[in-house]
Amino acid sequence: MAVPDRVPPVSLLADAALFLDFDGTLVDLAETPEAITVPPGLRPLLRRLSETLDGRVAIVSGRAIADLERHLDCSAIAMSGSHGLELKLRDGTELPLSAPTGLDVARQEVDRFAATAEGLLAEHKPLGVALHFRRAPAEAARAGAFMADLAARTGLIVQKGKMVAELRADGADKGDAVRAFMTEPEFTGARPVFLGDDVTDERAFEVAAEMGGAGILVGPSRPSAARFRLDDVAAVAAWLEAAAGELQR
Structure with a gap:
């Protein structure tokens, strides 16, 4: 490119x-x-x-x-x-809208993970859940690894953005x-x-x-x-x- x-x-x-x-x-x-x-x-x-x-x-x-x-x-x-x-x-x-299978479990786990470090923020969306770490940049690697593992377990995909990772349905x-x-x-x-x-x-x-x-x-x-x-x-x-x-x- x-x-x-x-x-x-x-x-x-x-x-x-x-x-x-x-x-x-x-x-x-x-x-x-x-x-x-x-x-x-x-x-x-x-x-x-x-x-x-x-x-x-x-x-x-x-x-x-x-x-x-x-x-x-x-x-x-x-x-x-x-x-x-x-x-x-x-x-x-x-x-x-049709919420993907595994989203409820993903939301619960992201909520729990966000509570493990100050500055992490979970955001629920109609068809996904996002984990923001703009206020906790030192947690970026740990957050990314967690979201990748959770995606594999729930069948969702990871959508990466600026200081955020989101689990959502594919398609x-x-x-x-x-x-x-x-x-x-x-x-x-x-x-x-x-x-x-x-x-x-x-x-x-x-x-x-x-x-x-x-x-x-x-x-x-x-x-x-x-x-x-x-x-x-x-x-x-x-x-x-x-x-x-x-x-x-």
Whole structure:
């Protein structure tokens, strides 16, 4: 993979479908999932982009959809949660959830493990359970080994992210979410553009490229399937504002 270091042109969103990761892309990362601060201009910016792109905007996150809805006004925006396992269309239609076998046991064991060291945090999701160690970086290796062993015993898979490991069902990723949305009438025929910061966004970058679009990496340079890069959350907001202004001319 190449190392993207070009700022995307604002014209990239012309006739595009826009897919946005949440943590680390639209909001800065925090020590815990609930400690994030949503920039005051984010909600109106998302509404403006949705109107300008005729509804071709979707949030694609590792968070559960219910969690996203606590932080955003998503009434007119499609959403995918739990790394592609949850999908909610723009009209509010949701695909049914089916909790994987072994999840209850995994949640209990992750809760117990999180209690063994200060700073570890267990987060229950509709289709998985995450173990955060951002406040306990010294526990990263032990946490990773525990989650790998638990995955093997429960039949779940490990989804690694920035200072977090999640046990979840197999069968979908963020790239699958992009493919699913691109079959919807308002997205069909557009070029997918995906913005994300984490290794969990790489499949979405790949799918966007396969479908004639592009990925935009947010954060420091690293090998990636993305073609372009923006420095941080503030740079994302500035670029989206500029692109929205260009599209409205």
